Amino acid sequence: MSMQEMIPDLSHYAEGLHHSTFPVNTSVHEDDNASHASLSASFTVVTMELVEAQIQLNGQGFRVVSLAPPPGIENEQFTASLSPRQQVAVSGHAYETIEALLMAISPQFEAFFGDELSRRLHSISWDRLQRPDYTDSDSGPED
Numbered sequence: 001m002s003m004q005e006m007i008p009d010l011s012h013y014a015e016g017l018h019h020s021t022f023p024v025n026t027s028v029h030e031d032d033n034a035s036h037a038s039l040s041a042s043f044t045v046v047t048m049e050l051v052e053a054q055i056q057l058n059g060q061g062f063r064v065v066s067l068a069p070p071p072g073i074e075n076e077q078f079t080a081s082l083s084p085r086q087q088v089a090v091s092g093h094a095y096e097t098i099e100a101l102l103m104a105i106s107p108q109f110e111a112f113f114g115d116e117l118s119r120r121l122h123s124i125s126w127d128r129l130q131r132p133d134y135t136d137s138d139s140g141p142e143d
Helices: 011-016 075-079 082-092 100-107 107-130
Strands: 022-032 036-047 052-058 060-069
Touching: 052 100, 060 082, 060 100, 082 100, 100 107
Parallel strands: none
Antiparallel strands: 022 036, 036 052, 052 060
16 A cells, blocks of 8 residues: 555545645655655644644554634734644644544544444444344443
C-alpha cells in the first residue's frame, strides 16, 4: 500500500467536519536518510470551527504540523485561546488514528464523534433486543 493510499478518507465524517475539510494540498514525501528511508504524507483538514490544520502522517502516526485560526481571528488571540488538549496536539504529539487527532483539535468533532458512537451503539443494542431468539444468555458470562 502506498503512502498516498494511507491518507484517510474523511468523507464518512461529513457531518462532523467542515465541508471544505476533505484532504487538499495532499503530498507524499520520501526522505532518503543515511540511516533509513521514511515516507510521510501531508494534508490539510478544516475543522467545523474553521481552523485549518496541516497534518502529517508518517510511521509514528498523525501529527499536527500547524493550526491556522479561523477567518477574522488574530493569530495571537487564537493561540491564547487553545485548550490544553489543543496545545498538546500542536506540540507535536503523535496520534494513532485521525479520529483521535481530530478530537484533540476540534471540540465540535469530539462532540459529533461521541454522539455518533452513542447512536450506533444504541442502534446495535436495539437491533439485538429486537431479535426473536435473543435471551440474556446471549450477552455472555456474568462476573
